[in-house]
Amino acid sequence: xxxxxHQDQVVYTPGQLCQPGMGYPMYPLPRCRALVKRQCVGRGTxxxxxxxxxxxCRQLAAVDDSWCRCEAISHMLGGxxxxxxxxxxxxxxxxxxxxxxxxxxxxxxxSLPAFCNVDIxxxxxxxxxxxxRSGY
Numbered sequence: 855x856x857x858x859x860h861q862d863q864v865v866y867t868p869g870q871l872c873q874p875g876m877g878y879p880m881y882p883l884p885r886c887r888a889l890v891k892r893q894c895v896g897r898g899t900x901x902x903x904x905x906x907x908x909x910x911c912r913q914l915a916a917v918d919d920s921w922c923r924c925e926a927i928s929h930m931l932g933g934x935x936x937x938x939x940x941x942x943x944x945x946x947x948x949x950x951x952x953x954x955x956x957x958x959x960x961x962x963x964x965s966l967p968a969f970c971n972v973d974i975x976x977x978x979x980x981x982x983x984x985x986x987r988s989g990y
Contacts, residue, residue, distance in 0.1 A: 874929055877922035883930045885909035886966055890934070893962040894954035911970035920973045924964075924982035931963045 874880045889910040892903055917923045935942050940950045946957030967973070968980025976983050 872919065872922035872925040877919050878917045878926035878929070881933065882917070882926040883910065883913045885913055886927070886963075887930055887934055890931075890959060890962045890966070891951075891954070894950075894959040896953075907969075910966070911972065914966055914970050915972045920975055923967055923972065923974050924976055924984060927963050927966055927982055928984055931960065934959070 871877055874882070885906055889903070889906050892906065914923060914926075917926050932942055934940075935950065938951050940956075944956050946955065946960070948956050950956050950959050964977075964982040964984065965980070967977060967982065971980075974980065974982065
């Protein structure tokens, strides 16, 4: 476990144990990828998407070490960017794909633990710690 300081608070991160293939799968949370994309363009609440939500939440809960869940989500987000040909970093208002801005997809991804009601010891209110670090 590692720690860093953010706005006069000590925030603990999972450290080196949470790597692809160790703390979570190499291609993590495939159903969450679909859910985050749908949420980003405002199609995340339709009844047809209920099975995607359920599957995503099951996949997130299946990450055994709760400390690794935000790392798995972050890795998933990087995979989405690579699949779409978008840079890993950029302005929050830049479009990642049509109708979806970077800041919106990152907020949707970081909020998955709260959305799925799964424990994360390294976030505030069920939102992954790295969202606060990125300034969105």
